[in-house]
Amino acid sequence: MAGTDRVPTPSEITDSIGEGVSYELCQALSKVVNSEAVDSLDITFNWSRVAAAPAGTPLEVEFNREAIAIVERVSDQLKTSVYSREHVIYGLVTDLRRHPDDETGEGGRPGPPPTPQPHHLDGSSRRRLPHSSPLP
Known part of the structure; x- marks a missing residue:
């Protein structure tokens, strides 16, 4: 992108969202490079020795004022686009x-959550009887 x-x-641009490009990232780059104290921003990457960098990945990227003009155009497109994410949730449907x-439905458990019952190490649940109750 630089x-x-x-x-x-x-x-x-849409594909780059999955790689971490966002409106906020573009705005931050623009703000840094457009400041009076900075002419260009050089970013270098030190990749892990365990996992190599993806093929074709540069070790250094420079954002100068000409590149920032493109970043700002990307930022404008990201700001005006609506993106939705898909979330996968694992669990028990009750x-x-x-x-x-309604266009979509709801899933979950109606009402208040269940009251937890005391369980003992052997897996049984025991109830306390009132003192006035006759024992069997």
């Missing part, structure tokens, strides 16, 4: 419901 030779396509007028 190269000034071409502007990324909308599809490339209730599913949907009203006829």
Whole structure:
């Protein structure tokens, strides 16, 4: 994204979101490089010895004012686009419901959570009887 030779396509910008590019990142880069004290921002990467850098990954990236103009265009596109994430949740489904007028339904457990019952090491649950109760 830091190269000034071409502007990324909308599809490339969308794909870059999965790699960590965000509106906030673009704004931060723009703010740093557009400050009076900085002409360009050089970022170097030291990759882990355990896992090599992905093929074609540069070890250094420079953001100068020309590159920041492109970053700002990317930022504008990210700001105006709506992206949704898919979340996967694992667990026990105890209730599913949907009203006829709703587009989507709800899942979960209706009502208050269950009252925990005391369990002993042998797995049995025991109840305390009141003193006035006759024992069997």
